[in-house]
Amino acid sequence: MKNEKSGLIVSVSPHIKDAETTERIMWSVSLSLLPAVLMGAYFFGPRAVFTVILSILSAVLSEYIFLKAMKKKVVVLDGSAFLTGLLLGLNLPPSVPFFIPVIGAIVAVIITKQLFGGLGYNIFNPALIGRAFLLVSFPRLMTVWNEPAAAFIHLDARTTATPLGILKEEGVTKLIEVFGDKWNLYSQLLFGHRGGCIGETSVLALLIGAAFLMHKKYITWHIPISFLGTASLIAWIFGGQEGFFTGDPLLHLMTGGLMLGAFFMATDYVTSPSVKNGQILFGTGCGFLTMLIRLKGGYPEGVMFAILIMNCFSPLIDRGFRTKVFGAVKKPEQGAKQ
Amino acid sequence: MISALFRGGIHPPDNKNLSAEKPIATASQPDTVFIPLSQHLGAPCKAVVTPGQEVKKGEQIGEPGGFVSAPVHSSVSGKVAAIGEFPNAMGRMVTSVVIENNGKDEWTILKDTPDFERLSPEELKEKIKIAGIVGMGGAAFPTVIKLSPPKEKPIDTVILNGAECEPYLTADYRLMIEHPDEIILGLEILIKIFGVPRGYIGIEDNKPDAIEKMNQALQGKETIEVVALPAKYPQGAEKMLIKSVTGREIPPRALPMDVKVVVQNVGTARAVFEAVRYGKPLIERVLTVTGGGIHDPRNLFVKVGTLISHLIEECGGLREDAVKVISGGPMMGFALPSPDVPVTKGTSGIVVMSEQEMVHAADFGPCIRCGRCIEICPMGLMPSMLSIYAEKGFYEGAKEYNLFDCFECGSCAFVCPSKRPIVQLVRLAKSMVKP
Numbered sequence: 001m002k003n004e005k006s007g008l009i010v011s012v013s014p015h016i017k018d019a020e021t022t023e024r025i026m027w028s029v030s031l032s033l034l035p036a037v038l039m040g041a042y043f044f045g046p047r048a049v050f051t052v053i054l055s056i057l058s059a060v061l062s063e064y065i066f067l068k069a070m071k072k073k074v075v076v077l078d079g080s081a082f083l084t085g086l087l088l089g090l091n092l093p094p095s096v097p098f099f100i101p102v103i104g105a106i107v108a109v110i111i112t113k114q115l116f117g118g119l120g121y122n123i124f125n126p127a128l129i130g131r132a133f134l135l136v137s138f139p140r141l142m143t144v145w146n147e148p149a150a151a152f153i154h155l156d157a158r159t160t161a162t163p164l165g166i167l168k169e170e171g172v173t174k175l176i177e178v179f180g181d182k183w184n185l186y187s188q189l190l191f192g193h194r195g196g197c198i199g200e201t202s203v204l205a206l207l208i209g210a211a212f213l214m215h216k217k218y219i220t221w222h223i224p225i226s227f228l229g230t231a232s233l234i235a236w237i238f239g240g241q242e243g244f245f246t247g248d249p250l251l252h253l254m255t256g257g258l259m260l261g262a263f264f265m266a267t268d269y270v271t272s273p274s275v276k277n278g279q280i281l282f283g284t285g286c287g288f289l290t291m292l293i294r295l296k297g298g299y300p301e302g303v304m305f306a307i308l309i310m311n312c313f314s315p316l317i318d319r320g321f322r323t324k325v326f327g328a329v330k331k332p333e334q335g336a337k338q
Numbered sequence: 339m340i341s342a343l344f345r346g347g348i349h350p351p352d353n354k355n356l357s358a359e360k361p362i363a364t365a366s367q368p369d370t371v372f373i374p375l376s377q378h379l380g381a382p383c384k385a386v387v388t389p390g391q392e393v394k395k396g397e398q399i400g401e402p403g404g405f406v407s408a409p410v411h412s413s414v415s416g417k418v419a420a421i422g423e424f425p426n427a428m429g430r431m432v433t434s435v436v437i438e439n440n441g442k443d444e445w446t447i448l449k450d451t452p453d454f455e456r457l458s459p460e461e462l463k464e465k466i467k468i469a470g471i472v473g474m475g476g477a478a479f480p481t482v483i484k485l486s487p488p489k490e491k492p493i494d495t496v497i498l499n500g501a502e503c504e505p506y507l508t509a510d511y512r513l514m515i516e517h518p519d520e521i522i523l524g525l526e527i528l529i530k531i532f533g534v535p536r537g538y539i540g541i542e543d544n545k546p547d548a549i550e551k552m553n554q555a556l557q558g559k560e561t562i563e564v565v566a567l568p569a570k571y572p573q574g575a576e577k578m579l580i581k582s583v584t585g586r587e588i589p590p591r592a593l594p595m596d597v598k599v600v601v602q603n604v605g606t607a608r609a610v611f612e613a614v615r616y617g618k619p620l621i622e623r624v625l626t627v628t629g630g631g632i633h634d635p636r637n638l639f640v641k642v643g644t645l646i647s648h649l650i651e652e653c654g655g656l657r658e659d660a661v662k663v664i665s666g667g668p669m670m671g672f673a674l675p676s677p678d679v680p681v682t683k684g685t686s687g688i689v690v691m692s693e694q695e696m697v698h699a700a701d702f703g704p705c706i707r708c709g710r711c712i713e714i715c716p717m718g719l720m721p722s723m724l725s726i727y728a729e730k731g732f733y734e735g736a737k738e739y740n741l742f743d744c745f746e747c748g749s750c751a752f753v754c755p756s757k758r759p760i761v762q763l764v765r766l767a768k769s770m771v772k773p
Contacts, residue, residue, distance in 0.1 A: 008663055
């Protein structure tokens with residue numbers, strides 16, 4: 001507020017602020033996904049790139065139209081709709097029909113985010129709801145997996161099964177057989193040469209992006225490590241075919257959407273707990289549910305539903321893990337008695 | 339010695355280099371001073387002079403209006419021109435005594451006490467009381483009240499606050515560099531009043547010169563120890579300072595005396611010494627005039643009642659791009675609607691912000707629950723929840739999230755990527771519900 005006489009600005013303290021902005025965080029997270037986009041393009045060709053672009057455009061446009069129609073301030077440049085579209089795109093199979101990303105983005109941005117009050121107020125991760133909606137509505141279209149090819153142009157891509165699909169249906173021996181030997185399997189998973197969603201196949205690309213986010217302190221270890229740690233532990237104990245403690249945690253870590261989910265989706269600020277101790281519980285819950293679905297559920301992959309289910313608990317976890325007030329001896333004092 | 343560092347805190351750019359190397363200079367005499375009768379926490383003073391009356395420098399012009407109050411003295415010699423309502427730095431109208439300065443700087447008779455070391459605690463306190471000394475770090479709480487805790491609350495530690503954790507400000511720093519002996523004598527007086535075995539001086543470790551100077555001045559004195567504190571805002575907040583020096587945490591809504599500690603600012607300690615030794619009332623103080631929006635940042639020795647506009651002129655005037663004048667530091671100070679308000683006993687600095695130093699926060703976004711504010715809140719609160727509740731008008735909800743434990747240090751609003759005015763929202767909520 002400017003004082004009319006003196007021309008001085010009058011505002012409440014503090015009068016200096018950190019340079020970090022919401023916009024910069026959103027665009028940085030988008031940037032951190034660039035390696036995954038590039039690897040998706042490399043393995044699945046222009047069609048995959050187009051799917052991602054279409055998803056981003058649909059998300060941004062949905063947000064723009066909704067805000068205009070509701071006569072709200074148009075804030076599409078904050079980057080959050082872009083990021084939602086990008087994440088949705090990376091979570092789609094490479095050769096889905098073009099209406100798929102459009103419908104998914106509309107569900108993600110308008111229903112999941114805007115109808116709940118816009119940025120900051122949505123309960124569920126928008127991109128994951130978009131994907132869940134598509135998976136439930138178009139189960140067949142959403143489970144057609146292209147065989148990856150290093151060649152950039154491939155007009156009639158052959159289809160394949162995802163490693164997790166093979167693992168679920170035919171077991172680990174068959175999976176190793178498909179990839180030749182065990183080490184070839186691991187290196188292909190690391191590099192990304194396998195069937196799967198556009199952005200989830202290259203573990204290496206995802207780790208590069210995750211390292212960037214951690215270096216920038218945009219995410220901390222709490223959610224991803226507790227998520228991956230719990231999943232590994234359960235995979236090791238219960239994931240084997242020869243009884244307890246014979247499972248292969250590495251195989252489970254590098255397959256499906258676990259890396260993408262743990263570092264880029266479960267860490268979404270809005271839909272995960274804000275308190276660090278609570279984040280550990282949140283990540284642990286995600287890891288547990290993922291493995292429950294993978295090992296006992298009807299779907300080969302459980303990351304998406306695991307994160308969405310844990311999203312429900314975020315507000316509750318934040319309440320339960322409230323920080324200790326300076327000087328308080330026991331639990332923070334409650335002002336109003338229930 | 340560092341017992342336990344407090345949790346959270348931030349590292350804003352301190353910009354102290356603008357004025358850190360400028361020795362304290364005496365500001366030129368103003369033609370007129372506007373001395374508010376309420377410069378402290380507590381009851382305002384009652385004027386004991388009338389318009390037209392001649393007064394000398396150091397003469398009492400306002401007597402305490404209650405138990406928690408402090409007398410006010412003239413900072414110049416001259417004639418009382420008026421007694422009326424004038425704006426203070428917080429924008430409120432307060433009864434003030436306007437004195438035309440005759441420029442002669444004639445002191446009233448002060449009681450010199452060269453053998454002050456023989457005075458009893460009660461005699462020492464009386465001298466501090468009549469000198470009108472209040473906390474000079476900003477809160478301006480009458481010092482004598484702090485020195486008189488109830489019998490059931492014994493004190494075992496006195497801490498001087500030389501942290502000066504507010505960015506930009508260098509007044510306490512200069513004071514420690516230039517007058518370490520007087521600060522120590524002041525602390526020794528405080529130690530004597532409480533009869534405690536030890537006193538500490540807490541200084542942030544980004545001021546190594548000040549730590550060295552104080553240590554030099556302390557040679558041979560076993561009862562006082564300098565504690566180098568990690569530079570981290572708000573290290574100088576009373577609760578954080580006590581935690582860092584003694585490891586004790588003040589419970590919610592309790593006072594330092596509840597953990598047997600009294601904290602005084604280094605400037606206050608010097609004022610205590612001068613009051614006891616020379617009988618000098620608190621009518622002048624050191625403050626920093628600084629910021630990117632002023633031509634010549636300086637540390638000045640200033641008479642209480644001098645208009646801030648006078649000091650700005652003294653420092654070369656405002657630059658073209660000056661947009662904001664703050665009384666106090668940039669983290670907790672008040673933005674002035676006009677610089678024509680007086681310096682008071684609690685004014686620790688004037689920061690003039692330039693356009694480039696500002697992050698315009700007229701436009702703020704929704705809370706994205708990134709949790710940064712929760713991580714850095716030194717009080718262990720959840721500022722995000724306070725701001726969301728206050729924004730939506732659910733003030734009771736904010737109260738449930740320990741609204742009243744917030745002392746408005748501003749760290750949360752500093753780190754918020756959505757530039758939410760969290761302190762403003764907290765103040766709004768505080769005004770809407772009972773504690």
